[in-house]
Amino acid sequence: MRKLLFGLVTWVSAVTAAHMALNVNWSVIMNDRLPLDKRKLNVAYIPVT
Amino acid sequence: MTDYISAYSQSGQLFVPRLFQGFPEIKEALMSNKMQAAFMVAPMAIALRAQGVPVKIVYLGHRYGSAVVVRKDGPVKTFADLRGRIVAIPSRFSDERLILFKAAHDNGMDARALHMVEMAPPDVAGALAAGAIDAFSMGEPFPSQAEMAGFGRVLFHARQYWPDYISCVLVVRQDVIEHRPEAVQMLVDGIARSGLWLEDGTRREAHRVHASDFVGRYYYRQNPSLLRWALTKPIDRVMYEPLSPRRRDFELIVRLMRETGVLDHDIPFEEYVDTRFAEGASGMTPWKYEAGSNTAQ
Numbered sequence: 001m002r003k004l005l006f007g008l009v010t011w012v013s014a015v016t017a018a019h020m021a022l023n024v025n026w027s028v029i030m031n032d033r034l035p036l037d038k039r040k041l042n043v044a045y046i047p048v049t
Numbered sequence: 050m051t052d053y054i055s056a057y058s059q060s061g062q063l064f065v066p067r068l069f070q071g072f073p074e075i076k077e078a079l080m081s082n083k084m085q086a087a088f089m090v091a092p093m094a095i096a097l098r099a100q101g102v103p104v105k106i107v108y109l110g111h112r113y114g115s116a117v118v119v120r121k122d123g124p125v126k127t128f129a130d131l132r133g134r135i136v137a138i139p140s141r142f143s144d145e146r147l148i149l150f151k152a153a154h155d156n157g158m159d160a161r162a163l164h165m166v167e168m169a170p171p172d173v174a175g176a177l178a179a180g181a182i183d184a185f186s187m188g189e190p191f192p193s194q195a196e197m198a199g200f201g202r203v204l205f206h207a208r209q210y211w212p213d214y215i216s217c218v219l220v221v222r223q224d225v226i227e228h229r230p231e232a233v234q235m236l237v238d239g240i241a242r243s244g245l246w247l248e249d250g251t252r253r254e255a256h257r258v259h260a261s262d263f264v265g266r267y268y269y270r271q272n273p274s275l276l277r278w279a280l281t282k283p284i285d286r287v288m289y290e291p292l293s294p295r296r297r298d299f300e301l302i303v304r305l306m307r308e309t310g311v312l313d314h315d316i317p318f319e320e321y322v323d324t325r326f327a328e329g330a331s332g333m334t335p336w337k338y339e340a341g342s343n344t345a346q
Binding site for chain 2: 027028031037040041042043044045046047048
């Protein structure tokens, strides 16, 4: 049972870490936490020239 | 592109780029202040301002780079053959729609004889391949996508009917212009330098090939060979200079918008364009950056 629980926690942690590394845009999150006057501008674009 | 190169410069990242898949979503994000600036089609920016949304155009994204594409093996051989057919456009408020009106006028036709439908840009090439539409009027790289895949043929490029054609413009919220003009200037300067880098004399083609690679991979999430096609076949298919907003270009767009029923009153140039940032960027030089380098100046 302990082995199963350990495996489950390891698996969930690994998937969470991979998700946070690959899918989360940290520059956006960190930028949005800055005071307004220090924030970089968020600039929207679409994949067309 | 500016984001990628500036990250290697001393000033570091100048802004935070955010990928969207359609113009209506960009409009909403701009209005709700989720985005402080955006690249969008010029008529949409003008219409937003005319509706009282506090935004202004400060710079262009590029010149040219839009085309009308039909099926290679289809029945449409000339513009007149588009009569009664389904043509996809990115938005009612787009230069890609206006160019159809301009081309129709020059061919002695009424553009209302075309059945125009709005479609998100990434969907048009697939729709043409599947036969769901007969043609599309769209910015690059979607004309290139249809050409590269072998099922599409460019009926005409926008410049054929519209010299100095512009489509994509940089729009900034008025409150940001008022309270953080230095941030706006930094953004415009970076874009100006990127444009000059893409048009940089003998390095022009090499820079465009390199830009296709990193923009395709990291920003557009598209096959880099597609962007390479769009930026080099021919080399002036999309141009990145001059990018200063010119009064006569925008007054033509306003006139066409009025004539085609998407703008109900005239709007003076100064009300929707702020030229001071373009003027501030006029002395800029191209980025000093080459492929594989880890510094940019």
